[in-house]
Amino acid sequence: MTGVMAELFAEYHESLVRMLYRRTGDRDRAEEIAQETFARAVVAPPRNPRPWLFAVALNLVREEGRKAVRQDRRLILYRAEQPEAAESADETMDRGDRIARVRSALDSLTERDREALLLKAEGFSYDEIAATLGLARGAIGTTLSRARRRLVEAYRAGEDTQHVAS
Amino acid sequence: MSHLDDGMIHALLDGEIPSAELPPIQAHLGACAECRARLAEEQELLETSDRLIDLIEVPAASSGGAPKGTAMVGRTWPRNLAWAATLVLAVGLGYSARGSMPAGQFRVPSAPETVLAGAPEPAASAETAPALLDAPQDAAKMQQSSPPPAAPLRTERRGAVVLRDKAGQTATRERRVAKDSAGAAGAAGAANLAAAAPQARKVDSIARPAAAPSPTVGQLTAPPRRLGDTQLRLDEVVVSGVAERAAKLSSVATPVPITFPDAVRKLGGSLRLIEGLLPERLETMGNAVRVVYLTGFGELVLSQQLDDGKVRYTLIAPRGFPSDSLEKLRARVRE
Numbered sequence: 001m002t003g004v005m006a007e008l009f010a011e012y013h014e015s016l017v018r019m020l021y022r023r024t025g026d027r028d029r030a031e032e033i034a035q036e037t038f039a040r041a042v043v044a045p046p047r048n049p050r051p052w053l054f055a056v057a058l059n060l061v062r063e064e065g066r067k068a069v070r071q072d073r074r075l076i077l078y079r080a081e082q083p084e085a086a087e088s089a090d091e092t093m094d095r096g097d098r099i100a101r102v103r104s105a106l107d108s109l110t111e112r113d114r115e116a117l118l119l120k121a122e123g124f125s126y127d128e129i130a131a132t133l134g135l136a137r138g139a140i141g142t143t144l145s146r147a148r149r150r151l152v153e154a155y156r157a158g159e160d161t162q163h164v165a166s
Numbered sequence: 167m168s169h170l171d172d173g174m175i176h177a178l179l180d181g182e183i184p185s186a187e188l189p190p191i192q193a194h195l196g197a198c199a200e201c202r203a204r205l206a207e208e209q210e211l212l213e214t215s216d217r218l219i220d221l222i223e224v225p226a227a228s229s230g231g232a233p234k235g236t237a238m239v240g241r242t243w244p245r246n247l248a249w250a251a252t253l254v255l256a257v258g259l260g261y262s263a264r265g266s267m268p269a270g271q272f273r274v275p276s277a278p279e280t281v282l283a284g285a286p287e288p289a290a291s292a293e294t295a296p297a298l299l300d301a302p303q304d305a306a307k308m309q310q311s312s313p314p315p316a317a318p319l320r321t322e323r324r325g326a327v328v329l330r331d332k333a334g335q336t337a338t339r340e341r342r343v344a345k346d347s348a349g350a351a352g353a354a355g356a357a358n359l360a361a362a363a364p365q366a367r368k369v370d371s372i373a374r375p376a377a378a379p380s381p382t383v384g385q386l387t388a389p390p391r392r393l394g395d396t397q398l399r400l401d402e403v404v405v406s407g408v409a410e411r412a413a414k415l416s417s418v419a420t421p422v423p424i425t426f427p428d429a430v431r432k433l434g435g436s437l438r439l440i441e442g443l444l445p446e447r448l449e450t451m452g453n454a455v456r457v458v459y460l461t462g463f464g465e466l467v468l469s470q471q472l473d474d475g476k477v478r479y480t481l482i483a484p485r486g487f488p489s490d491s492l493e494k495l496r497a498r499v500r501e
């Protein structure tokens with residue numbers, strides 16, 4: 001990897017994988033997509049790296065997402081996602097449940113709202129979110145306010161109906 | 167101006183309103199209780215949403231479970247403290263889930279939510295910066311002045327740190343009440359109100375047990391995000407997991423005052439400051455030297471440390487700090 005690429009990688013790789021992991025629920029897939037994204041950057045080094053990298057990665061997710069097999073993998077992952085901390089059994093179960101519920105809530109958002117939210121979680125500015133998702137900057141505040149509200153509402157609604165995966 | 171819509175409120179909370187556009191908004195907030203209340207509500211929503219998303223962490227790599235502790239991106243760096251197990255904050259507030267709140271489970275008060283700012287500091291998270299760098303600052307400074315008696319409660323959000331100590335919050339609330347009754351609606355007043363309004367809820371949540379003794383925990387450690395909901399009883403510190411890590415954590419968690427010459431020495435001969443701003447205090451935390459400035463939005467911290475013979479520095483700004491102002495301040499960092 002050249003010096004510039006190495007820097008790009010060092011700076012954005014972790015954040016990209018995290019966003020992808022939250023977006024897909026699948027760590028391996030997140031890593032693969034991240035690698036693919038950086039590979040493409042090598043071919044055509046972007047001038048504005050962060051929006052470019054994340055936009056390419058999100059496009060890859062969307063393309064792959066059309067394959068039905070993804071659905072099954074997600075089911076399993078809800079259950080497997082257990083924290084590795086030395087918590088009590090109850091806490092571990094609670095935490096796993098909570099995480100599953102957040103995922104469920106995230107899934108209930110529209111794709112655009114979900115992506116905006118996850119990008120914001122990676123520290124993107126409104127300008128960057130707009131550039132990454134191809135939205136008008138003026139729309140980002142409204143998008144995030146809606147996404148945040150729906151996430152929290154969906155999460156709370158999921159409290160009573162405790163099913164792990166849809 | 168007319169009432170603030172949701173998009174504008176969130177942009178304000180995210181520090182995305184250019185500083186030049188702030189005064190009319192702050193003036194409106196100063197005069198409009200309804201918008202202030204909505205601002206506080208939306209801030210809670212925002213913080214809940216953040217916490218929920220933060221629950222989803224990338225599973226640690228199977229090889230060697232040591233946390234990476236690399237540079238922070240956005241609000242990410244507490245992520246790698248998976249080993250921190252269960253650390254429940256004890257701030258002696260006797261705070262427990264409030265039944266009156268709808269779905270109170272997720273109302274983790276942001277004040278006790280702390281994040282370690284050890285060696286890895288947020289990497290240039292240009293969140294926000296105070297718009298008011300002139301006279302009205304004095305009023306703001308008054309609001310923030312008294313340094314925390316005990317360990318300050320710190321909130322880290324998206325690479326932005328807001329230092330809120332109980333004394334500070336109480337002071338804020340009192341001043342706000344005073345200003346309301348005085349009918350002050352000037353820019354300074356409005357700025358304070360704008361800064362105070364989002365904190366209003368926090369003050370409410372903390373103020374109730376405020377009669378209780380000040381925080382008993384000398385070191386606030388570990389990201390409560392890991393803990394999820396607020397069944398937390400903030401009465402006791404429960405440390406499980408790796409004890410030595412916990413000890414290490416607590417040793418870097420508390421900022422300690424440092425003198426100017428010591429700070430310069432610690433950084434290998436030079437200390438960076440923001441040109442034109444008067445620091446409130448100097449402190450050290452772990453390897454980092456922190457120059458703390460007071461702003462209308464809270465504390466702005468220029469954190470710097472020696473890394474491989476080079477000094478790296480980061481500006482850590484409070485929530486709502488306009489990002490354009492932060493950029494201007496960044497340009498004024500000088501040795």
